Amino acid sequence: MDVPPVLLSPQSQTCSHLAETCMEGDRSPPTVELGRDSSIPSGQLTSSRLTDSDWFWNEHIQAKRARVETIVRGMCLSPSPLVSGSARARERSCYPEKARERKRKQSLPMHQGPLKSVPVWDRASKKGGTRVKEQLHLLKQQLRHLQEHVLQVAEPRAPAQGPEGTEQRSPTGAKPKNSSLPSPRTMESKPQPSSNKDICGAVKPRMVEVQQQAEEAMLRPSGPRALVETLRKELSRAMSQAVDSVLQQFNRCITSQMIKWFSNFREFYYIQMEKYARQAISDGVTNPKMLAVLRDSEIFRVLNTHYNKGNDFEVPDCFLEIATLTLQEFFRAVSTGKDSDPSWKKPIYKIISKLDSDIPEILKSSNYAQELFRS
DNA sequence: TGTTATCCTG
């Protein structure tokens, strides 16, 4: 059986321990390389239309400052999918039940034909995977926006032609005084989709600091170049942190999932034990010593079908011993009327959990979880 | 207070 006694006892740390051990992977933060953005045509970077003399220095500084603010804000803004973030927030605050309802509906299985069953492992990884994918997609978008902004600042003479549209000009062709300031729309801090909240939470506290650094860099003689460097470093750092936090978080979900499975396994085991103990009592058995779980027992067949359907490996004898003990303990408790106590199972769990054996080394290796994922 | 276990339901 693939669930030896070592994984079945409640109150024991083995299950969570196993999950943690398995999920302990390489937690070093991924790095993001910030090379040149080949998606931006070089033509956009070299065109110029204003001479320096058109601008007073102060205005120039102000415009840059505004751009920096936009950039820094942009780090925490992302396009919201389908329903706008603000609309969703409104719905949440006005109709909490409604929001909860939708959450439930989303978690319902999709109708993919008549009872098409998906392996549970596949289901879990798909669900988690989709979330991570979504978050990574959002990060990617943010990265693109930010890179556009960085390049825009790097070439102050170039007109901004990012996804937010071309810059507005006055009828005379002169740039309006505040045209480089963020529009009220951009200035608005949009509510974030919940999936993106964590990332923003990680990035936000650093934003003020970055803004200061950027402004200082701007005032230095090296000007835009220093600014670009500052932003580039910051973007790299922020991205690493964000990706790390996603690695949803993801590991935590997987760990919880595994714990849940082991919990279910245990439940099934003890339910069977109780069932067969009661059956033995009703069959007239009086001495618990008469009870034993053998390879040809009915209870063994049931458990084996559940845990080791394909007979992938031979059930160790120690499992039979523990199972026998468990059965006898249930028999004793039920036959002496202890089951009237709501927590009558706890002493049994305690006894059995003491018999836990150590986790096999093979399960402790981090490769094991990876192999599990591949298969 | 966050995590884990258990109970219950579907």
Place this chain on the structure above:
DNA sequence: CAGGATAACA
């Protein structure tokens, strides 16, 4: 086996 509610634990 999943998911929710709740208890127990660290």
